[in-house]
Amino acid sequence: MSERDKILRYYRSSGDAELAAKLLDLAEVTLKNRKYKVSEFLDPYGQNIAETIVAHYERLTIETNGGYAGAERVKAAFVDSEFLDYAGSLDFGLEALNIQWDSRYYRLSHRDVLGTLMGLGVKREIMGDIIMAGDQCYVVADTTMAAYIVQNLTEVGQAAVSVSPVSLDNIPAKEEKTKEIRATVASLRLDAVAASGFGTSRTRMAEDIAASKVKINWQEAKSSSQAVKVGDVISMRGRGRVEVIEVPGQTKKGRYSVLLKRFM
Numbered sequence: 001m002s003e004r005d006k007i008l009r010y011y012r013s014s015g016d017a018e019l020a021a022k023l024l025d026l027a028e029v030t031l032k033n034r035k036y037k038v039s040e041f042l043d044p045y046g047q048n049i050a051e052t053i054v055a056h057y058e059r060l061t062i063e064t065n066g067g068y069a070g071a072e073r074v075k076a077a078f079v080d081s082e083f084l085d086y087a088g089s090l091d092f093g094l095e096a097l098n099i100q101w102d103s104r105y106y107r108l109s110h111r112d113v114l115g116t117l118m119g120l121g122v123k124r125e126i127m128g129d130i131i132m133a134g135d136q137c138y139v140v141a142d143t144t145m146a147a148y149i150v151q152n153l154t155e156v157g158q159a160a161v162s163v164s165p166v167s168l169d170n171i172p173a174k175e176e177k178t179k180e181i182r183a184t185v186a187s188l189r190l191d192a193v194a195a196s197g198f199g200t201s202r203t204r205m206a207e208d209i210a211a212s213k214v215k216i217n218w219q220e221a222k223s224s225s226q227a228v229k230v231g232d233v234i235s236m237r238g239r240g241r242v243e244v245i246e247v248p249g250q251t252k253k254g255r256y257s258v259l260l261k262r263f264m
Contacts, residue, residue, distance in 0.1 A: 007020055007056060019049060036079040038077045042076055046218070068171040071128060073140075077090050093143045131174055138171045184258070186256075194209075198242065242260050
């Protein structure tokens with residue numbers, strides 16, 4: 001069995017064979033042309049797939065870039081190790097856009113901006129992080145779509161916006177508001193832990209999981225009964241994400257104590 005088949009077989013069971021195949025295609029082209037190929041934007045799980053592929057091919061190395069330090073969504077470059085020895089900087093095809101609005105009348109969220117961009121037909125795969133900064137935000141986008149966004153993004157909701165290209169160096173350091181949540185749960189099932197983290201009922205959380213609104217480690221949650229462990233990241237559409245920091249143990253009544261970090 002070829003390395004490609006082994007990798008596809010592994011990811012087929014989790015429903016990620018399509019993404020794995022796309023990344024494998026880039027890796028194989030890199031091996032043929034002995035240079036490099038760059039992916040679309042990947043979330044952390046997609047980055048793990050790219051790293052797994054590189055681990056199966058001796059000549060390949062991987063470089064990532066999301067436009068600024070600490071980016072969550074990045075592009076991955078599959079690079080022939082011999083090419084890397086003499087190559088200069090790699091072209092990841094990134095551009096930063098600054099979006100501004102009148103904060104006296106409108107308060108926009110990450111969800112508002114993302115929803116509007118996707119409504120314009122901008123696919124998530126060609127957008128990196130959206131960094132909110134008061135009465136403005138920054139969007140990292142593929143250079144092929146930057147001009148389209150500048151020309152067509154005129155409103156977010158009811159708010160008129162102005163969009164202009166800026167240097168990637170202008171992107172401010174990412175500041176995320178977090179809070180720690182200490183709770184006890186009946187079990188370490190996804191619905192129980194996520195309900196505590198997002199402040200909702202277990203029944204409602206189970207409904208949201210069934211509606212494919214919840215991901216665990218950037219993969220769609222399989223079921224409400226899916227077990228979670230320390231280090232897992234649970235994300236919910238429009239609600240942010242929760243990381244499981246610690247599971248100290250069980251109470252006398254058999255419930256589990258959990259320490260969660262909620263990213264607002």
